[in-house]
Amino acid sequence: MGRKVGVEVSIAAADAVGLCDVDVVAAYPITPQTHVVEHLSELCASGSLDAEFVPVESEHSAMSVCCGSAAAGARTFTATSSQGLALMAEIVFIASSMRLPIVMFLANRALSSPLSIWNDHSDTMMVRDSGWIQVFCENGQEVYDAVFHAFRVAEDARVSLPVMINVDGFNLTHVIEPIEFWTKEMTQKYLPEFKPIHRLHPDKVVTMGAFGMPEIYTEAKMAQNDALLKSFPVIKQGWDELADLTGRKYSPVETYRTEDAETIILGMGSICETASLAVDQMRERGKKAGLVKLRLWRPLPVDDIKKAIARAKDVLVLDRAVSFGAANAPVTSEIRAIMYHESNRPNIHNVIAGLGGRDVTPDHVIEMLEMALADKTHGYNIFGVRS
Amino acid sequence: MAETEKNKVIKPIKNFAMQEYISSGHRACQGCAEVLAVRHVLKAIGPDMILAMATGCMEIISSPYPLTSWNIPWIHVAFENAAAVASGVESGLKALRRKGRVPDRDVTIVAMGGDGGTTDIGFQALSGMMERGHRVIYVCVDNEAYMNTGIQRSSSTPFGATTTTSPAGRVKPAGEMTWKKDMVAIAAAHGIPYAATACPTFFTDLQKKIQKAKEVDGPSYIHILSVCPTGWRIPPNKAIEYGQLAVDTGVFPLYEVEKGVWKLNRKPKELKPISEYFKGQGRYRHLDEKFTSEIQDKITEKWNKLVKFCE
CATH class of the missing domain: 3.40.50.970 (Thiamin diphosphate (ThDP)-binding fold, Pyr/PP domains)
Structure with missing residues (x-):
């Protein structure tokens, strides 16, 4: 090439x-x-x-x-x-x-x-x-x-x-x-x-x-x-x-280190590169983390998403937009709907991050994950809000 | 109306096309002069054309899926973008023709909208089309209000006309209290090679103007007064007569602007009083003498200005 x-x-x-x-x-x-x-x-x-x-x-x-x-x-x-x-x-x-x-x-x-x-x-x-x-x-x-x-x-x-x-x-x-x-x-x-x-x-x-x-x-x-x-x-x-x-292979849903992952981060776009570094860091610390990258948003690859996250214990969806007044942010909404009828479904957590150009670093992603795992409300959180 | 009715034999236009490009059976109101204007526009151009149409009366009467009245390639996308869609068709065909992917022959591109789709919501797209110099004939079929949605005022509604959103009342006794937007002057100000007014009552003049527009190398703008019996509250058999009166009273003069040169196409020796034009039109029924004379003054003033411009 x-x-x-x-x-x-x-x-x-x-x-x-x-x-x-x-x-x-x-x-x-x-x-x-x-x-x-x-x-x-x-x-x-x-x-x-x-x-x-x-x-x-x-x-x-x-x-x-x-x-x-x-x-x-x-x-x-x-x-x-x-x-x-x-x-x-x-x-x-x-x-x-x-x-x-x-x-x-x-x-x-x-x-x-x-x-x-x-x-x-x-x-x-x-x-x-x-x-x-x-x-x-x-x-x-x-x-x-x-x-x-x-x-x-x-x-x-x-x-x-x-x-x-x-x-x-x-x-x-x-x-x-x-x-x-x-x-x-x-x-x-x-x-x-x-x-x-x-x-x-x-x-x-x-x-x-x-x-x-x-x-x-x-x-x-x-x-x-x-x-x-x-x-x-x-x-x-x-x-x-x-x-x-x-020689470059693309798929509707792509995975990174998810084979044995207990915790999966799911995102779309350039934030996935940041999240992959966070996954590497967590792996170094002995945590079984992985990344699912959603390349195709419409038509939504429903079966591929199910397959990619079904075996995880926790899934953190990183949303980059707010759906004002809704139950979830847009991507999470879909992921939760897809998994609702599955008998084995992971806990699906929702964090909204990187709004209006706010930087997201690998450390932030780890922080988001910890925040989400600790939160038992099943709602959503907007990350990095300064009080 | 008796004095305007003359049994004149109108000389048939040379090469008047027998082919119809909009078929009968469409759903226009009885006596609609707008669909008549469309018929003449299409006849003047012939089969090698593509029409991009704005949402409005002409679109809604002609295309209930799966039926169509159009015997020419026709596209409707939205209300405010006929000029932009036509720009796209023209650009696409230009590129494809250059690259040898469509037959190498001239196809006339026409954009068409009503007065709402042209003077209000489609104004910006039209200005862009004219400024960029697309070879498109833009035809505004002006029935002086949003007739399709139920006779609401547009910026092309004349002073003194009542519509459902410019009713006459104590505070606004004239009904519509603003003057009609001068679209041909605005089009001409873009420096386009050809702009004109027309009216289907004078259909030979209309067809000639369309044929002129077809020949120019660049954008052209034709503003056609399309009498609407439903919206103007007149009997359906009177549309042609009111078109004649609009021209002969100076309310809607027939003129053209060719490469910056203004020319009157019909100059009556003496203008008829506008009261003759207003008489019988339900939309002007409320006007008192004061308003009528005020409007007469303005029309006379505008006419004199136009005559001077065309000298």
């Missing part, structure tokens, strides 16, 4: 989009997404990428342009973050319902107010139920590889759904990481030309975006849910073939 090059993760992601020979990029600037689209506009300006770069006047229009472009049968990319996602949210839901295979790079950032440009997962949890395929990444190489995978899955005729690549803002978007680049040949081998089942063109007339009366709406939503669930084997197949090509 090729050698690794130190490069900023946002730049690498933009290069990956370029290698995919994207046709249309529509985006509006928002921190910390900017480096991705800046680099794409450079690639277009220099002529090294033959694409239409549409510098829209809002994120709402960014997603709307993406809908039009994908409906015309063009490979389509956008990137945003936080408030940008909130503004485009209306069209985010429509994009998946119209089965438009758009790929979005989401630099995860806290929602206002108070205004914060720093990382947590409140933005992506806002559109949790939007019907997009949602993937999380832990490091730069994962982000880079995820771009090729996202286009392949989204545009697959069996799927035809948009894909959101979640990348922790600053913690991951702005760091320089060693990344092994793909070649044009590899990309062409892995990613076939986008051939939509229907496209807007006078040669074959279609009506897209009709309205649904009560006698059809339920069926439409059922079909949409089916489509998202059925994307699961295609997502896995995409990762398997990516492994054949690069």
Whole structure:
């Protein structure tokens, strides 16, 4: 394989989009997404990428342009973050319902107010139920590889759904990481030309975006849910073939030192790298700790999660967003629901950490674990609150 | 109305398309001049087109799944983004054509919205589309209120008209107390190559303008007055006549702005008094003489300004 090059993760992601020979990029600037689209506009300006770069006047229009472009049968990319996602949210839901295979790079950032440009997962949890395929990444190489995978899955005729690549803002978007680049040949081998089942063109007339009366709406939503669930084997197949090509194996749920683990930490995104160091430290102290990393958030890999945590005594779920007034934070809510009917189920603990860019260190993770194990209320705790 | 009715034989437009691109059987109200305007717009362009439509009357009457009235490629995404969706279709096709993945021929991209979807909620997306220079014809079919949701006022509702959210009362005796937004001037201020007003009563003028817009290399904006019998409280057989009156009283002048040059397309020797236009319209029924004369003054003033502009 090729050698690794130190490069900023946002730049690498933009290069990956370029290698995919994207046709249309529509985006509006928002921190910390900017480096991705800046680099794409450079690639277009220099002529090294033959694409239409549409510098829209809002994120709402960014997603709307993406809908039009994908409906015309063009490979389509956008990137945003936080408030940008909130503004485009209306069209985010429509994009998946119209089965438009758009790929979005989401630099995860806290929602206002108070205004914060720093990382947590409140933005992506806002559109949790939007019907997009949602993937999380832990490091730069994962982000880079995820771009090729996202286009392949989204545009697959069996799927035809948009894909959101979640990348922790600053913690991951702005760091320089060693990344092994793909070649044009590899990309062409892995990613076939986008051939939509229907496209807007006078040669074959279609009506897209009709309205649904009560006698059809339920069926439409059922079909949409089916489509998202059925994307699961295609997502896995995409990762398997990516492994054949690069030697890097990705799975919906990944485990680290969980074989004999009594205590498991479960998280999503870059916090998993921190948590893996905490696991190592605990192992050194003779504690049987392990880590479960949830890469695929939608469609939720229910059976894989069950398998990964069933034998543990305690599971600590690290959430990066608050679901105000709810019984749990979003990820915990799912994990507890999945395990409810299992006869052998671990104690599931919930800690919310790293809100609005608050640093989380391996020591913090150990502290959270101790805090959670001591708490018998089965509620949730927000870690690191200063009184 | 008798004085406006003339049994004129209208000369058929050259190459008037016999093909229909919106089929009958749609669910528009009786006497709807908006769907008539749409029919003429599509006829003027022909089959090689794609239409991106905003949520509104025209969308809701034409696309109850699994039925469709459209004989052309048609997409509806949301209310406020027809201009942005059309920008995306145009950009996508441009890239695909350059890369040889779709047939190498011109396809006209049209975006269409009502007055709410254009002058209010879709205003920003439209401005963005025009500023970025997408080759899209934007058509606003203006029936002067949110008719689809039950006749609520928009920024295109004229002074003095009552709607369900601008009722006439003791505090607001005129009903709508603000003046209609001047969209063509706003569009022209973007420096786009072509902007115009039209009305389906004058359908040859309308079709000519659409064909002009089709030929320009860049964005174009056509603002069409679409008389709404339901919302204006007039009989369904009067929409064409009221379109004529709106033009002949100077309430809705027909003009175009081509590469910055303003031109009046219909200049009556003398404007008819607006009272003739107001008469019979339920939405103006409450207006007293004071308001009518105030509105007349404003219309005359605007007309004179426009005539000067077009000299």
